[in-house]
Amino acid sequence: MKFKQALNTKISFFIIIGLMIGCGQTQNYVHVKNNLYVLPAVKDNSKESALESLLIGNKKGKPLIVFLTGSGNYPLVVHASDSNYYYLFDPGIVADTLKYNYLFVSKPHIPAVLEMNNIDPNSKYFNFNNDNELYAKFSRKNTIEYYKENLPQLIKNAKSQLSPDQVILMGHSQGARIVAEMAGSKVIDKFVYMSASPIGRLFYADVDSTTYKYILEDKLQKSELEQNFDQGDSYKTWKSFSYSPIVSISQTKKPFLIIYGEEDKSCIQCDLFYSLSWKNPKIFVKKYQGLNHIFYDSNKKSYWYKVSSDLDSWIKNN
Template identity: 25%
Template structure:
């Protein structure tokens, strides 16, 4: 089963963008909500009093700080968006996960693997519901606090954040645009089953080995669904609460509840999850006669939108994440025209 373990999706898609964790870029606020406890939000500063759109950026999974210092002494970020590029035109907000600071240094174990220590707040609260409700509360707060152009309140989610984004729009009717990038459309637990079947088709496993994995996965899934709120039981490094919350409803089900424009972006070589799950979203929108989904695929890109092509026998690699974000921003300005 070790090969399947290598396909772990959405647990730690930590992206290095090389941005400085400059406090002068952000204004920091702490919000308090009974169910969510206290949580920190970080909004780009502006000297202008003019109204501008709000962009809520939801990063991927894991418990790393939004900005984290590595052994080299350099700060990297779990947010792949070039925030400073768009801060002059948008209020951009990022949200710290429960109990996790805005920035801090990573730790390293004896093998050199990087990690960040778990804490009880994160363990007790981290779920799709917490992330979606925190984002919704953030929107409500900032619309009152700042001169927001409410014609454009955008929720953009990457990886696990992509699963959260449509749920935020279901909760909060102020959201006008949803952008989902590199996140599954169906139950994320299904991706593990599909991966096991595909490995058999690709002759990486025998069909008997594949079936053993599938059977073992169903055994684990039964445990999760029997104890959906458990935080003292974990699977693949995450609590049953986390897994059950992200698979109680699917991202596609939340997308289908929306009538606002949705942009769904996929990488054709995404190894964190299969694009076949993502393809189904477009099919379902067509089946139901809904026209508010734009589906964009970068065929040769992986989960991080790094592209690898073979041209005249030579492998050429390029990073297209900035291009992908620019496409998304341009889509917001043109959709509906």
């Protein structure tokens, strides 16, 4: 599930300048305001520029939090008709910019910052304007496999520029599934997995276990699946995020934190994660009482500042 809470504090973009910072590829950082930057995409494994990023903070030597948001083809920031810019994730996620630099990774071929008229006013999704070729590129790359192949280079570029003393990869919902499959990465020091089921997307699918098995084993015709199988994503994306993350997480040799809300309807099986922590001392699990999928309570009050404070303590102690 994606974050739709707009940033309460308006961000006005006064100056936009290009900064050339040395890395494996010379990359233009577009300075937005104060400590906010847009990082244009670099070439991916298909030789296309696909993954833009939003950098909050650029002071060298601080820990770097790389954040992967949930499902949906939406940007990270929108430029509204009132001339202000708003985050499409909860501002509580970036509660500690004095201690950390934050790097938010956009979806493949979805700009990190968009004009309001380029997104759907209700869903906040990017409007492809019937550009079938662009939508096909997004759908083809919106998979765990794509991120697993291309995130390491993006992170290496950031490390060469910011010289962080450690890199923490965090992911929420769909983003958490990517975190699980990155658990063996050498370029990341710690991992945080938020609000994602231990059994993949099987829980959401209206299919029996035999059909699900056939899907994962490629025993059904793709044409049949595309016609009859509607889960809100392309079949390729749905399948990629449908495998259970348990095996990948259980094998981690680095600190790995799993957090979720007690009232999260998509995480009713998440208590199963405690069994991993009993076997692997690198795995930590924390459940938030009374909070939902995006760490809000029943009165729609955000607890992201509390979550961020807990994450800071965990990072310092592990």
